[in-house]
Amino acid sequence: MDLLKQKILSEGEVYEGNILKVDGFLNHRIDIPFLKEVGREFHRLFKDEGINKILTIEASGIAIGTMVAQEFQCPLVFAKKTKTKNIAGDIYTSKVESFTHGTTYDILVSKRFLDENDKVLIVDDFLAVGNALNGLIELVNKSGAQLAGCGVVIEKGFQHGGDKLRSQGIKVESLAIVEKMDAATGKVYFRD
Amino acid sequence: MDLLKQKILSEGEVYEGNILKVDGFLNHRIDIPFLKEVGREFHRLFKDEGINKILTIEASGIAIGTMVAQEFQCPLVFAKKTKTKNIAGDIYTSKVESFTHGTTYDILVSKRFLDENDKVLIVDDFLAVGNALNGLIELVNKSGAQLAGCGVVIEKGFQHGGDKLRSQGIKVESLAIVEKMDAATGKVYFRD
Numbered sequence: 001m002d003l004l005k006q007k008i009l010s011e012g013e014v015y016e017g018n019i020l021k022v023d024g025f026l027n028h029r030i031d032i033p034f035l036k037e038v039g040r041e042f043h044r045l046f047k048d049e050g051i052n053k054i055l056t057i058e059a060s061g062i063a064i065g066t067m068v069a070q071e072f073q074c075p076l077v078f079a080k081k082t083k084t085k086n087i088a089g090d091i092y093t094s095k096v097e098s099f100t101h102g103t104t105y106d107i108l109v110s111k112r113f114l115d116e117n118d119k120v121l122i123v124d125d126f127l128a129v130g131n132a133l134n135g136l137i138e139l140v141n142k143s144g145a146q147l148a149g150c151g152v153v154i155e156k157g158f159q160h161g162g163d164k165l166r167s168q169g170i171k172v173e174s175l176a177i178v179e180k181m182d183a184a185t186g187k188v189y190f191r192d
Numbered sequence: 193m194d195l196l197k198q199k200i201l202s203e204g205e206v207y208e209g210n211i212l213k214v215d216g217f218l219n220h221r222i223d224i225p226f227l228k229e230v231g232r233e234f235h236r237l238f239k240d241e242g243i244n245k246i247l248t249i250e251a252s253g254i255a256i257g258t259m260v261a262q263e264f265q266c267p268l269v270f271a272k273k274t275k276t277k278n279i280a281g282d283i284y285t286s287k288v289e290s291f292t293h294g295t296t297y298d299i300l301v302s303k304r305f306l307d308e309n310d311k312v313l314i315v316d317d318f319l320a321v322g323n324a325l326n327g328l329i330e331l332v333n334k335s336g337a338q339l340a341g342c343g344v345v346i347e348k349g350f351q352h353g354g355d356k357l358r359s360q361g362i363k364v365e366s367l368a369i370v371e372k373m374d375a376a377t378g379k380v381y382f383r384d
Contacts, residue, residue, distance in 0.1 A: 029305040030268040032261045058251035063268065066258040069224045076222040076255065113221040 001041050001175040004153065007034065008188055014181045018128070018156065020188065026153060027060040027125050032067075038175065039067035042151040045173045046072075046121050049148040053077060053118045055140065057096075057107060057132055060125040064153060068123050077114060079107040079136060092142045096135035099128050099159075107135050109143075116144035127152040127174060130161025137170070154178060157191045193233050193367040196345065199226065200380055206373045210320070210348065212380065218345060219252040219317050224259075230367065231259035234343040237365045238264075238313050241340035245269060245310045247332065249288075249299060249324055252317045256345060260315050269306060271299040271328060284334045288327035291320050291351075299327050301335075308336035319344040319366060322353025329362070346370065349383045 013021040025031035051072055056065035057079045069076035082105065090111040097104045114120070122136045133150055140147045149171030155162045157177040165172045177191035205213040217223035243264055248257035249271045261268035274297065282303040289296045306312070314328045325342055332339045341363030347354045349369040357364045369383035 023302065024304070028269065028272065028302060030258065030261065030270070032258065032265070032268060035258070036262070059254060059270070059272075062251060062254040063258045063270075066222065066224065066227070066255045069222065070228070073224070076224060077220065078222070078251070078255075080220065080251070110215065110220060112216070 001037070003034065003037055004176045005190055007031075008154070008176060008178075012188060014183045014186050014188060016183045018159065018181065020154065020156070020178060020181060022154065026064075030063045035063060035067045038064060038153060039071040041175060042068045042121070042123060042173070043071035046149060046151065046171075049121070049171075050119045051121045051148050053114070053120050053145070055079065055109070055114070055120050055122045055136055056124055057081070057136060061123060064125060065123050068121070068151065072121070075113075077109060079109045079139060081105050081107055092139045094135040094138035094142070097131045099131060107132075107139065109139050111143070114139065114143040114145050118143070118145035119148050120145050121148050121151060123151045123153075125153050127155040127162050127172070128159040130159075130165055133161065133165065133172075137165075149173065151175075156181075193229075195226065195229055196368045197382055199223075200346070200368060200370075204380060206375045206378050206380060208375045210351065210373065212318075212346065212348070212370065212373060214346065218256075222255045227255060227259045230256060230345060231263040233367060234260045234313070234315065234365070235263035238341060238343065238363075241313070241363075242311050243313045243340045245306070245312050245337070247271065247301070247306070247312050247314045247328055248316055249273070249328060253315060256317060257315050260313070260343065264313070267305075269301060271301045271331060273297050273299055284331045286327040286330035286334070289323045291323060299324075299331065301331050303335070306331065306335040306337055310335070310337035311340050312337050313340050313343055315343045317345050319347040319354050319364070320351040322351075322357055325353065325357065325364075329357075341365065343367075348373075 054069040152174040155174035179191040180189040246261040347366035371383040372381040
């Protein structure tokens with residue numbers, strides 16, 4: 001997606017530790033017209049898959065998921081990161097190791113909102129080693145729902161989480177794949 | 193907003209501890225067409241205020257904020273709940289006590305995304321004692337931005353956070369104000 005690549009090159013910032021900061025348009029300040037284009041692009045890529053539910057994870061996935069669900073005219077479900085008082089009853093859970101924070105946390109989704117009648121598109125802002133997507137895929141599998149695929153805004157190709165998922169036969173579409181980043185120069189190189 | 197009241201009456205669940213669970217359409221599974229109406233209603237209520245930025249707080253505010261920002265054709269900024277590695281540089285912070293979880297946490301917004309040129313509408317899913325809104329208002333005040341008002345989907349009127357804000361001269365619009373809830377009967381009563 002050329003618009004995304006342009007935004008990464010003009011607004012993204014590269015930091016040590018393989019961090020690409022895009023908080024000016026994707027995950028702190030949200031550029032809504034841009035996100036609408038993201039939603040349209042994922043709809044174009046997955047529109048023939050019979051998708052009836054979008055699944056993402058709090059917090060950065062929610063704005064993206066909202067715009068994608070709007071295009072698919074279907075509900076959005078977002079997995080929660082800790083068990084709260086307000087989630088009662090039966091839940092599906094899985095564990096996710098956070099690459100960014102160096103911690104492990106539980107994610108959960110209520111059994112009422114994901115089941116064997118669902119065909120699910122998972123969306124998220126980043127795909128690096130794939131921990132968050134793997135946790136979400138585990139929730140889908142536990143629920144008996146069918147996984148249509150994964151839509152990611154920015155994939156860090158050099159961390160190979162996307163390659164592993166694709167090698168398992170999962171349809172993974174990333175709107176930009178970063179092949180290399182250099183914190184010293186601030187340069188970002190995309191996979192062709 | 194009649195559609196919201198109907199949804200609360202038909203889908204909401206009342207639990208001990210003044211908990212109104214609406215996770216079937218508002219904060220776990222998201223009903224997108226409903227949220228679009230929420231966005232339109234807040235636009236109708238605040239469209240003459242010169243708003244150029246929507247501010248909310250992760251995680252439950254983000255889907256709402258996305259749809260509101262879409263109506264206002266302006267960016268959404270969501271305050272984050274903990275300091276992460278990915279937020280560098282100068283930030284505004286305030287402290288919020290969580291009514292639901294019984295904990296206190298810091299919220300923050302990057303100084304790059306909120307400043308004296310902004311006229312801000314704060315939106316959130318719930319208003320009870322008003323802790324989250326007060327924290328967000330503090331961020332707006334610290335930034336030098338102007339507060340246009342607060343838009344809340346569901347206000348728990350019996351906890352009086354909204355009344356306190358209104359008594360300070362702040363424009364607070366709630367799409368439904370719950371005056372009384374009864375966990376034993378499951379009944380919800382709205383303020384006229």
